[in-house]
Amino acid sequence: MIGQRQNEMRTAARQVRGLGPARSGTAHFWHQRVTSAAGLPLTIAFIVIVIALVGRSHAAVVQILGSPLVAIIMLLFIVNTLYHMWLGMQEIVLDYVHEDKLKILALLGNTCFVFAVGFASAFAILKLSFGV
Amino acid sequence: MAELEASTTTGARRARPISPHLQIYRPMLTMMMSIVHRITGAALYFGMALLAWWLLAVASGPNAYANFEWFAGSIIGQIVLFGFTWALLHHLLGGIRHLIWDLLYGFEPAERELLALATIVGSVALTIVVWIVGYLAMGGPR
Numbered sequence: 001m002i003g004q005r006q007n008e009m010r011t012a013a014r015q016v017r018g019l020g021p022a023r024s025g026t027a028h029f030w031h032q033r034v035t036s037a038a039g040l041p042l043t044i045a046f047i048v049i050v051i052a053l054v055g056r057s058h059a060a061v062v063q064i065l066g067s068p069l070v071a072i073i074m075l076l077f078i079v080n081t082l083y084h085m086w087l088g089m090q091e092i093v094l095d096y097v098h099e100d101k102l103k104i105l106a107l108l109g110n111t112c113f114v115f116a117v118g119f120a121s122a123f124a125i126l127k128l129s130f131g132v
Numbered sequence: 133m134a135e136l137e138a139s140t141t142t143g144a145r146r147a148r149p150i151s152p153h154l155q156i157y158r159p160m161l162t163m164m165m166s167i168v169h170r171i172t173g174a175a176l177y178f179g180m181a182l183l184a185w186w187l188l189a190v191a192s193g194p195n196a197y198a199n200f201e202w203f204a205g206s207i208i209g210q211i212v213l214f215g216f217t218w219a220l221l222h223h224l225l226g227g228i229r230h231l232i233w234d235l236l237y238g239f240e241p242a243e244r245e246l247l248a249l250a251t252i253v254g255s256v257a258l259t260i261v262v263w264i265v266g267y268l269a270m271g272g273p274r
Contacts, residue, residue, distance in 0.1 A: 033230075033231070033234060036227045036230070036231065037231060039224070039227065040224065040227070040228070043220065043224055047220075047262060050266075051262065051265055051266050051269050052269065054266050054269060054270050055269065055270030055271075058190070058193075058194040058197045058198075061190050061197070062190060062191075065187070065190055074187075078183075081180065082180070085173070085176065085177045085180065088173050088174075088177070089174070089177055092170065092173075092174060113177075113181075116184075117180050117181055117183070117184045120184040120187070120188055121183060121184045121187045121188075123188075123191075124184070124187035124188045124190065124191035125187060125191075127191045128190065128191050
């Protein structure tokens, strides 16, 4: 135990490498669960909205998706789901990709994909809502 | 204890116990549902690009929307959307299962098995119900 601080959970090697908990160990888990619970009603609402829209004309879909309540529910669903899946994919990458460069690339790709899908979806809904 | 002391004092390297690998386990339902939960999560991740396409198509105009509808109505589109529906519902039910466990319920062997079974049976049943309702809704007023 030479050189190891009292109450230190990390091994000596971990301390030297500077790896280990950064006082945010449970945040990832907690955010995953919060978005999971919020996702239950939002996903059910999303499914109901999609069922209500299938087979309708373009004009009708534009009108319904652009109406305030539907648009707000869709935006909440998208933001909640994208944060949830960003956390989830990060976990998958950290579990399976161990090579540093590839890992960082995959994590960056995760963030880029989520932002691209999120902004595209949110922009489309806002455009329909504001009718521009 | 004597063994341990002997090995540490002599410094001999002993084979350390390692956690069993996946392929050693006999496939169990709870384990399969855990794996499927992750796979459906990853599939839904990429499937969300379809949602962005759909919304952008609606926002872009009738022609772009017609293109999306053509894809969604094609055989491949229908298979993808059916798969997306099942993955979404399976992940949703799997999520409920995890939330039940987070509240410290359902850890008994019989309860675990029941929850795992409910996830797979429920997801398939709900997917079929959603698609039947969807097709019925399509026949309704436009």
